[in-house]
Amino acid sequence: MYYISAASTISHQPAFLNPGFSGMIEPLHAGSALINPDYKEYIEPGLLRRMSKILRMSVACSGACLKQGGIEHPDAIVVGTGLGCLLDTEKFLNHALTVKGLLPPTSFIQSTHNTMAGQISLSLGNHGYNMTHTQNSVSFENALLDAMLLIDEGEKHILAGAADEHIALLDEISKQLNVRSDSRFTSGASFFILSAEKSDQTLAGIKDAEAVGLVKNIPEQITAFLDRNNVSPEDLDLVLYAGSIVGTEDEEKGFQSFWKMENLHVINYLKYSGIYPTASAFALHFAVDKMQHTRSLKNILICNSLIQHNLGLILVQSVEA
Amino acid sequence: MSVRITGIGVVSAIGLSVQENLLALKESRTGIMPFSFLDDDKIFLAGAVKATNPVLKKESKTQSQFISRTTLLGLKAAREAYGNAKQHNQIRTGIISATSVGGMDQSEQFYNAYLDGTDADFAMLGTHDSGSTTERIAAELGISGYINTLSTACSSGANAIMLGARLLMQGKLDRVLVGGTDALTNFTVNGFRSLMIYDEQWCRPFDESREGLNLGEGAAFLLLENEKSIRFSGNRTLAFLNGWANAADAFHQTASSPEGKGATLAMQKAIEKSGISPSQISYINAHGTGTKNNDLSESVALTNVFGDQVPAFSSTKSFTGHTLAAAGAVEAVFSVLAIQNQLIYPNINFSTPITETGLEPVTILQAEKPVHAVLSNSFGFGGNNSSLVFSDHA
Amino acid sequence: MDDLKEELKRQLIEQLNLEEITPADIDDDTLLFSDKGLGLDSIDALELIVLLEKYHGIQVTKPEEGKEVFRSVNSMAEYILKRKG
Numbered sequence: 116m117y118y119i120s121a122a123s124t125i126s127h128q129p130a131f132l133n134p135g136f137s138g139m140i141e142p143l144h145a146g147s148a149l150i151n152p153d154y155k156e157y158i159e160p161g162l163l164r165r166m167s168k169i170l171r172m173s174v175a176c177s178g179a180c181l182k183q184g185g186i187e188h189p190d191a192i193v194v195g196t197g198l199g200c201l202l203d204t205e206k207f208l209n210h211a212l213t214v215k216g217l218l219p220p221t222s223f224i225q226s227t228h229n230t231m232a233g234q235i236s237l238s239l240g241n242h243g244y245n246m247t248h249t250q251n252s253v254s255f256e257n258a259l260l261d262a263m264l265l266i267d268e269g270e271k272h273i274l275a276g277a278a279d280e281h282i283a284l285l286d287e288i289s290k291q292l293n294v295r296s297d298s299r300f301t302s303g304a305s306f307f308i309l310s311a312e313k314s315d316q317t318l319a320g321i322k323d324a325e326a327v328g329l330v331k332n333i334p335e336q337i338t339a340f341l342d343r344n345n346v347s348p349e350d351l352d353l354v355l356y357a358g359s360i361v362g363t364e365d366e367e368k369g370f371q372s373f374w375k376m377e378n379l380h381v382i383n384y385l386k387y388s389g390i391y392p393t394a395s396a397f398a399l400h401f402a403v404d405k406m407q408h409t410r411s412l413k414n415i416l417i418c419n420s421l422i423q424h425n426l427g428l429i430l431v432q433s434v435e436a
Numbered sequence: 437m438s439v440r441i442t443g444i445g446v447v448s449a450i451g452l453s454v455q456e457n458l459l460a461l462k463e464s465r466t467g468i469m470p471f472s473f474l475d476d477d478k479i480f481l482a483g484a485v486k487a488t489n490p491v492l493k494k495e496s497k498t499q500s501q502f503i504s505r506t507t508l509l510g511l512k513a514a515r516e517a518y519g520n521a522k523q524h525n526q527i528r529t530g531i532i533s534a535t536s537v538g539g540m541d542q543s544e545q546f547y548n549a550y551l552d553g554t555d556a557d558f559a560m561l562g563t564h565d566s567g568s569t570t571e572r573i574a575a576e577l578g579i580s581g582y583i584n585t586l587s588t589a590c591s592s593g594a595n596a597i598m599l600g601a602r603l604l605m606q607g608k609l610d611r612v613l614v615g616g617t618d619a620l621t622n623f624t625v626n627g628f629r630s631l632m633i634y635d636e637q638w639c640r641p642f643d644e645s646r647e648g649l650n651l652g653e654g655a656a657f658l659l660l661e662n663e664k665s666i667r668f669s670g671n672r673t674l675a676f677l678n679g680w681a682n683a684a685d686a687f688h689q690t691a692s693s694p695e696g697k698g699a700t701l702a703m704q705k706a707i708e709k710s711g712i713s714p715s716q717i718s719y720i721n722a723h724g725t726g727t728k729n730n731d732l733s734e735s736v737a738l739t740n741v742f743g744d745q746v747p748a749f750s751s752t753k754s755f756t757g758h759t760l761a762a763a764g765a766v767e768a769v770f771s772v773l774a775i776q777n778q779l780i781y782p783n784i785n786f787s788t789p790i791t792e793t794g795l796e797p798v799t800i801l802q803a804e805k806p807v808h809a810v811l812s813n814s815f816g817f818g819g820n821n822s823s824l825v826f827s828d829h830a
Numbered sequence: 831m832d833d834l835k836e837e838l839k840r841q842l843i844e845q846l847n848l849e850e851i852t853p854a855d856i857d858d859d860t861l862l863f864s865d866k867g868l869g870l871d872s873i874d875a876l877e878l879i880v881l882l883e884k885y886h887g888i889q890v891t892k893p894e895e896g897k898e899v900f901r902s903v904n905s906m907a908e909y910i911l912k913r914k915g
Contacts, residue, residue: 161869164847192684198565199587208540208547211626217889219845219880221873223627224690224817227536228566228587233818236684242701245684245820246595249587251567257584261599267606291558328583329575392565424571632876632893691872 117263117309118434120272120316121184124400125152125176126303127389132179137404142386149281149302152179162238165221167202169280172304173231174238177274181239184308184316189274191244191265192232195258197251197392199228201282231278244270252419255305255393256326256427262309263324269311276306277393301389305396307403313434319403322346322430330426333360334373337418340428348374352412353405354381355398358420370418385421395419395427402431437709438678438830439601442671443659445516445615446769447509448756449483449652453516458773461781464801466755468638468650473622475548481638483652483757484620485509498576504539504563507572509655509762510617514573517657518613519671523578527665530582530609532600533570533657534592534616536761539563540623569617582609589816590723591682592616593656593764594824598680600660611665615657615765624760625651631690639726639758641751642735642797644788649725652757656765658772675772678809678825679710685819691729696737698821699723703741703811706823710809717747717825718807719780721767722797723815724751725758730815735793747811750783750797764814764822771810771826778807834907837885842903845881846874858904867902875900882906888913 124130127147128140149172154163157175166174173194181189207222224230229247236245244265248257255277262275281302289300309321323344327336337360341348359366360373370381388397395417402415412433419427446453449467450460460467471482492508510533523529542563549556562568570585582603586595593616600614618624628634628651635648661671683705685698692699707714723734738746752770753759759766774780783797809827839853848868861867863875870878875896882888888910890896899909 160850161871164849165873197567207627208544208623209551211622212544212548212551217880217883218626218630220627220630220876223623223630224873226623226627227589227817229589229816229818229820230689232588233684233689233820236686236819237689240686242684242686242698244682245588245818246599246682247586247588249566249585250570250583251565254567264602264606264608268602288558288561326584327581328571329580331580630876630880632879688871689873 116320116322117266118313118317119307119319119321119403120310120314121180121308122318122400122403123176123180123183124303124305124397125172126397127301128387130400134404135408137401138408140387143389158238165225167200167225168302169200169202169278170225170230170234172302173278174234176304177235177276177306180306180308181274186272186308188239188241189243189272189308190270191273192235192241193246193258193262193273193275194232195248195254195277195393196228196231197249197254197279199249200226200230201280205282205284250326250328251425252392252422253326253425253427255396256324256429259324259429260326266309266311271311273309274306275309276304277396278304279391279393281391296390298385298390301391303388303391303394303397305400307399317434319406320432320434322432325428327426329424333420333426336426337428344430346414346430348376350414351416352380353415354379354418355384355402355415356381356418357383357385357394358423360418360420394421395429399429399431406431406433437605438676439604439660440666440673441658441675441677441772442661442666442673443517443519444674444769444772445513446656446766447485447513448654448759448766449485450755452487452512454769458777460755461770462801464782464784466784468652468757480625480636481650482620483650485653496576500572502542502560502563503572504569505541505619506535506538506617507563507569509619509653510569511573511576513615513617513655514577514613514657517615517659518577521669524668527610527668528581529579530603530612531570531574531579532584532586532596532612532614533573534586534596534761534765535566535569535618536587536589536592537618537621537624538566538569540621541619544622587761588820589818590760590763591814591816591820591822592761594812594814594822595682597658597677597765597768597824598682598822601677601680604660604662611659611661613657613659615655616762617655618653618760618762620651620653633727635726638785639754640785641724641726641754641783642731642790642795643786644790646726646728646731648727650757652759654756654759654762654766656762656769658765658768675775675826675828676830678712678827679706680824681705681709682822685821687819690817692733692815694733694736696733696740698819699734699737699813699815700740702821702823703737703813706825707811710825712809712825712827714742715745717809717811719774719810720747720749721771721810721812722749722751723813724753726753732790732792734813734815735790735795738795739793746795748780748798748802750781752781754784767812768824771812774807774810775826775828779803780807831907834910835903838903838906841881841885845877846870856903859902861902862900886910
C-alpha cells in the first residue's frame with residue numbers, strides 16, 4: 116500500500132483548500148470557469164508575472180499540497196501532463212510562423228512539458244529526482260506509477276501530480292473533428308503526497324495502479340487488475356469512470372451489466388472535472404475526499420478510458436486510523 | 437546492480453544506422469551542414485537527418501495517413517534496436533520514448549494553413565501530442581501494455597533509459613525498449629534563436645570562443661532485457677548500464693548554476709550507484725551543447741566530481757548537433773559503441789580551453805586504449821540533469 | 831528625452847508583464863537588474879533586446895552588449911538616442 120498524506124486540486128470545482136468538496140459539488144454547467152486561488156500567496160511576484168495558467172495552477176496547487184502534508188522537501192517531484200503548456204506553445208508557434216525578426220523567448224522557454232516540474236523544484240530549491248510523464252490520457256497514471264516505483268526503491272515522500280490547461284483552439288478542434296461529448300474541455304491541476312508509511316496525515320491508500328497502452332480488451336484488463344489485488348467486483352463501493360469500458364452508449368449500465376451488479380455505484384467523473392487529459396488526477400482527489408467523509412467506503416476503482424485505446428486503473432482503499 | 441543492453445539503433449545527421457554512425461565517428465566526420473526548411477529561405481547550420489519524410493514513410497511501411505517526422509525517425513531507430521524480437525506472452529515488454537517536440541512538424545503545417553484560413557486539416561493534429569509519437573512506434577512494433585513518454589527537455593532520452601532500467605530492476609518488466617526521438621522544427625530552431633544561443637557558425641563545445649549550439653535531429657533506442665527475457669531471445673549482451681541518477685539544479689528556468697550543482701549531483705550519484713570508482717571511468721560523453729553557460733557549468737561540475745583527474749571527455753554534439761530529447765539516447769548508443777570498439781571520440785572544432793577551468797576535451801580519435809566504463813551526461817532546461825554509467829561488465 | 835523615458839517605462843511593463851508596477855514606480859535611474867531595483871534576470875534581458883528591436887528598430891546581436899545598456903531607463907534612453915543619432 117502507498118499512502119496519500121495530502122491532496123490538493125485547482126479546477127473548475129471549488130476543491131482548493133476545501134475538504135469535503137466531493138459531497139457538495141454539482142456537475143459542471145456550461146458556463147463554468149477555472150476557480151483561481153490568490154496565486155500571490157503561493158508564488159513570488161517575480162516568477163508569477165511570467166507564468167501561464169498551467170504553471171500558476173501547478174506551482175500553487177503543489178505548494179498547498181506540501182503545506183498540507185507538512186513536507187518541506189519531497190524526495191522527488193513527478194508530474195504528468197497530457198498536452199503540456201498549450202498556451203505558451205500556441206503563443207510561440209504563432210510568433211515563430213508570423214513574426215519576422217527577433218522573437219520573445221519567454222513563451223518558448225515555458226512551452227516545454229517539464230516546465231511545471233522544473234518551476235516547482237525551483238520554487239522549493241529542491242534538488243531531488245524530477246520527472247515529467249506525457250502519455251496523453253494516462254499521463255497521470257504513469258506519473259503515479261513512477262512515484263510508486265520510487266517508494267519501492269526506498270524513498271519516503273513523493274510529490275506526484277498532474278496538470279493540463281484549456282485553450283480555445285481545443286474547442287474548435289473538437290468541433291471540426293466531430294468529437295461528441297456531454298462534457299466540455301476544462302483546465303485542472305491535482306497534486307498529492309505519496310508516502311511510504313502510514314501516519315496521522317494519511318487520507319487514504321493506493322493499493323495499485325496501472326496504465327495500459329493500446330489496450331486490447333478493457334474488461335479483461337480490469338478483471339485481471341482486481342484479481343491481482345484480491346478484490347472482487349462485489350468489494351467495490353464506487354467506480355469513478357471516464358469513457359466506456361464495453362463500448363456501449365449507456366456507460367453507467369455498461370459497468371453494471373459487465374459485473375452483473377445492478378446496484379453498483381458508478382459516477383462519470385468527467386461531469387464534475389470536465390475533460391482534460393489528466394482528469395483522472397481529479398478523480399483520485401475526489402475519491403480520497405469521499406473516503407474521508409464517508410467512512411463506509413472501503414474500495415474505490417478509478418477506471419479511465421477517456422481515450423478508448425488507453426486504460427488507466429487506480430485502486431483506492433480506505434486506511435484505518 | 438546492472439542492466440543488460442542487448443540491442444541498439446540510431447538515426448542521426450551522421451548516419452541512418454548504427455554502422456553508418458560508427459563509421460562517421462571513426463572518420464571524425466560531422467553531420468552538421470547548411471540547412472533550410474522547405475518553406476523558408478533562411479539558411480542555418482543544423483544536423484539534419486539525410487532522409488526525407490516520403491522516403492522514411494515508404495520504408496516504414498506504415499498505414500497511417502498522418503505521421504510526424506519525429507515518429508518516422510523514432511520508428512527507424514526503434515526497429516534497428518528491437519531487431520527480430522518476437523512477442524511472447526511470458527515476456528512483459530514495454531516501451532519508453534522521450535520527445536520534446538512530438539508531432540510539432542505536423543502541427544506547424546496545420547497552424548500555417550490555419551492562420552492563412554486555407555483548408556487546414558484538423559486531423560493532422562492527431563500527431564501533436566508527444567504520447568502519440570510513442571504509441572505509433574509501439575503499434576508498428578506490436579508492443580502494447582507499458583507505453584510511456586518522458587519529456588524533460590534535453591535530458592529526456594537519458595531519463596527514458598533510466599526509467600526502463602528501474603522498471604527491470606523492480607521486476608515490473610522483463611524487456612523494455614528505451615530511447616528518444618526529435619525532429620528539427622521551426623519551433624525549436626526559432627526558440628533557441630530567441631534565446632540567442634543558436635550559433636550561426638559550427639558549434640564549438642568546450643571552446644573558449646563557443647557561442648551556442650547547432651540543433652540536430654535524430655532518434656536512438658536501446659533494448660534492455662533481464663535474464664529471463666534473454667533466455668527467450670538468445671540476444672547477446674552488448675554492454676551494461678550500471679549507474680543512473682537524476683537531480684534537479686533548481687537554479688534558473690533556463691540557465692545552469694555556475695557551480696554546476698545539479699550536474700555534480702547527477703554525476704556523483706550515477707557513479708556511486710554503478711559501484712565503479714571515478715578513476716575507472718575511461719571516457720565521458722559530455723552534454724557539451726556549445727553554449728557559454730552549459731559548457732562552463734558542466735566543466736566546473738566535472739572538476740567538482742573528478743578533481744584534477746578529469747577523464748578523457750568530448751561532446752559528440754559537434755557531430756550530430758543537439759538532438760534535444762533524443763540526445764541522451766543517441767549518446768548512450770555512442771557510449772555503448774565506445775565500449776564495444778574501444779574508441780574515444782574527438783570533440784570537433786575545439787582549439788582553446790575555457791579560461792575558468794582550462795579543461796581540454798579529446799580532439800583526435802583515440803583507438804588504442806581500452807574503454808571499460810563510460811559516463812554520459814544529459815542536462816536540460818528547467819534544471820533537469822541526468823547521468824548514466826555504461827560499462828563492459830555487470 | 832523625457833517622452834522617450836516614459837515610453838520606455840510603459841514598454842518595459844508590457845514586455846515583461848510587470849503586473850503590479852506602474853510607470854510612476856520606475857525612476858529614471860532605478861537599477862533594472864538589481865534586487866534593490868526591479869530585480870530582472872537573464873530572460874528579461876532577452877525580452878529587452880526584443881523590445882529594442884520591436885519598438886525602436888535597434889538590433890543588439892550579443893546578449894553581453896545589453897549589460898550596460900539595460901542598467902536603467904536612463905542608460906536605455908541614452909543608448910537609443912546614440913544609436914539613432
